[in-house]
Amino acid sequence: MTPTTTTGTTTGTPAGTPATGPAAAATTVWTPVCATDRLGRERGVAALVGGRAVAVFRTYDDEWFALDNHCPFARASVLARGIVGTRGDVPFVASPMLKQPFGLRDGVCLDDPDVRVATYPVRVVDGVVEVGTVAGPPPETQGVAAP
Amino acid sequence: MSPTTEGRRPRIVVVGHGMVGHRFVAAAIERGLTETHDVVVYGAEPRAAYDRVALTSFFEVGAEALSFLPGAAYDDPRVALHLGTEVVGLDRATRTLALSDGGTTTYDELVLATGAAPFVPPVPGKDLDGCFVYRTIEDLEAIRDAVAPRPDGARRRGIVIGGGLLGLEAANALHQLGAETHVVEMAPRLMPVQLDEVGGATLVRHVEKLGLTVHCGVASTEVLDDGTGRVAGLGLRDAEPIAADVVVFSAGIRPRDALARAAELEVAPRGGVLVDEQLRSVTDPHVWAIGECAAPAGVMYGLVAPGYAMAEIVVDTLLGGTAGAFTGADMSTKLKLLGVDVASFGDAFATTPDALELVFADAVAGLYKKLVVGPAGPAEDGTPREDAYVLLGGVLVGDASAYGLLRPMVASGMLLPDNPEELILPESRGALQLGLPDEAVVCSCNNVSKRDLLDAVDVDGEHACADLATVKTCTSAGTTCGSCVPTVKGIIEDYFASVGKEVDRSLCEHFALTRQELFDVVAVHGYRTFTEVVEAHGTGRGCDICKPTVASVLASQFNGHVLEGETGALQDTNDAYLANIQRNGTYSVVPRIPGGEITPEKLIVIGEVARDFGLYTKITGGQRIDLFGARMEELPAIWTRLVDAGFESGHAYGKSLRTVKSCVGSTWCRYGVQDSVQLAIDLELRYRGLRSPHKLKGGVSGCARECAEARGKDFGVIATEKGWNLYVGGNGGATPRHAELLVGDVDTPTLLRYLDRFLMYYIRTADRLQRTAAWVESLDGGLERVREVVVDDALGLGSELEAAMERHVETYADEWRATLEDPEKLSRFVSFVNAPGTPDPAITFTTERGQIRPVLAGDPAPAAVDLGATIPVGAPR
């Protein structure tokens, strides 16, 4: 685990965040969302990225992650407002509605691995947090069918 | 069984509505006897049955708390209860009773439950003004009036005749009432029936240390007259008389069998209606006697447990059962007299042949413990056993903690370990609990054996109780006198240890500490941030369990703003946005309306805010108004309007004080005796913002009609003619509980003092998400323990707890006002950090009954979709 630095240049996706496809880098569109100092440690904030609500998180050791803001259990756009912590070595956010934990690295629900929310790459460029999206259909949230 | 009743329902008449008479009626209802029989009860006392065993606590808690039947009526139309009516005559030939009001009544079955009366020795002057007995609430009221300090403030002097169990209770009462107290006992020691010489002497030292004077081996000759028919003192044989204003006779009890004697029913030589093993009179098969007026096999029992057993047997027999038989009772006693533990059990005087005594005494500490042991009989196969001993009985003074373990050992006949002295040495913890045989009755009040306890906790069994509280509810063990609770606890802990089930009380994977331990750690080290706490005492970076807990602990101790600095990241979403999240991710807003009192102007403001922001409004159960459907980013604007109009946060989102509900009270209500609204407002403003292990609710009613439902709250106050009764530990919700009386008839400053202590003690020691009811239940000693700490200040924590509350009151500030004044905190209230002007498109509403309602993402139509069955909910940790 190499913590992402916030000193300036591009540092790419944090280790463990799955890229969204083999050719992800080529088609990734980076949307700046806020300055790094806008978000305190172990906090989340919602951002609008390519028309989708994305929850951006900063961990205690300044790693940055992004998940879909939509909680598949609560079926509401709330994940950014959850508590950020760790389970073992895994950083996670607890959905603020019914407390299901989602791993920040892969979006998998720690109590129910069949459920996963989409993840997005994050990078910090010159003190600005950017979230990457791929052109094409939005990444799928799995497990709980959203009818 | 039924007499010739010619088609009508047979009629059971119960004479006496005391502890045992009540138990009889309750059992008759519960076991269905009233489905076939009518039950008519006559009680001579003006009030329904009450807990005579706890009589002395009347001075603390008042009559209402002692009552077994507060409404003075049974919830069964087949039971008629006539109080203040004495049965004065019995004609067995016609089965007719004569009543003190001049009426008569008939019976098919007659149950005598007339109890016993104090024995007053025939000394001259025994009827003077100032002579009392100690048996009923009326006796205690009269004694209280008689020992009230003189007009010049001087203490009254009181003498108790009799140094037995009841005499010492009476002496305790006189002492508590502030009288200078003497105890006169004819025998050479106190409690001669239960204690041996050294035990009695140890007790004398304890009692005298408290400032009472004990005269043993002294006979009283007459009560002295002051010349006006009032008590002046007590004359003694071969000793100087003692001056006194009050004399209380407590020289034993005699069964009340006059009615039976007059009707020529056979009585035992030492009194009591002679009955067989079914408690049926040996003279008349339609007359039964139970409780202290009965003498099964010629012996009367002056304790309540045997009386209860008798009541159950008669109900069983009248139902047609044949199994019940009363064959004697365990007369072991454990009690706390004047703050001293005293217990006596089994063959306390070593009268069994070959009995040996094992004594531990520490005169300095005032401890005396004696075990009586005897050689064990031959083994099952008949081989004699050498050097094997069993416990026969014992005496404990000063520390009776071993009683719960020792008493069951006597009955069980288990062999003693090689080092039986371990059992009574200080600090010994019953490592022997598992050694108790399964049949040993651990809780004698409720007849629960060790096997019953093990069945209850059996991890593969049907109950699988996981802790002491559940075991208590499941088996009733420990719910009466409480003396067995430590043993019960020991047995279940040993069991859990033996099956390798750890009773893990750690908060979560990050802290191997309980909430109380965390609280102490924070207090001792003065931590102000989660990072400090987790780095010093935990692992990782916390989770949704420990973070809000630490936030709450920090808030209880320092009362800083919940969104300040790092603390903001610890809060559950409700605390983080100072509002209650609802199912579509919007929030509801609840301004504080203290005591439910609100001016028309403020009501209009709430209406206008709701209208302008398009919010759904609903009246809550806590007498305030909830505004639903606010988007997170709208909260500051809504609160700006509310704060400007003088509202403040209602903390509906926090684990903290919610509301103090009140009735309209004496200002308007024609029944009211106190201003319940004023008190409710005062309490709500005092405790607002107090962060606690779980939510806290309060209530205040202006009279005993209890319109505010205060006893359904964590703390409930009910007005009395003299002040307030304070109840604690109630709640509504999934497992409703009535709050129980903590203290009665206190004035407002005293009420506040006790409430301060109660709430702070709860905040310090309760587990996370443990409401007051469960917390009280979890304490060793339950409500009694709470009373010791809060009222008697047994831990000496009183002033510290009050000071902590005072700090809270002084540092309270409205969280919403502070948030509105701080741009840093406000900056979090945005829909999207990069598009603050865009509302979250996932939130949509439709209308229903003229107001908004949320549409969930994917809801096909406004009709609600049942989510429960299909959504896997994360396993709670």
Ligand SMILES: Cc1cc2nc3c(=O)[nH]c(=O)nc-3n(C[C@H](O)[C@H](O)[C@H](O)COP(=O)(O)OP(=O)(O)OC[C@H]3O[C@@H](n4cnc5c(N)ncnc54)[C@H](O)[C@@H]3O)c2cc1C
């Ligand atoms: C201060 C004190 C402390 C005690 N502590 C303990 C203890 O720690 N442990 C323990 O086991 N026991 C204790 N006891 C004893 C216990 O209270 C009694 O064993 C129990 O109350 C007996 O119940 P009962 O129904 O037989 O009699 P009671 O409770 O006395 O009830 C009898 C009722 O019958 C009524 N009555 C009598 N005659 C008539 C009539 N002719 N017509 C109508 N009504 C009539 C009486 O007024 C009374 O209300 C204590 C007693 C006292 C006074």
Ligand code: SF4
């Ligand atoms: S509790 Fe008493 S004072 Fe209050 S409203 Fe009811 S009757 Fe009136």
Ligand code: SF4
């Ligand atoms: S009873 Fe159930 S549905 Fe109603 S408010 Fe409480 S938790 Fe919600």
Ligand code: FES
């Ligand atoms: S022995 Fe009295 S409650 Fe168990």
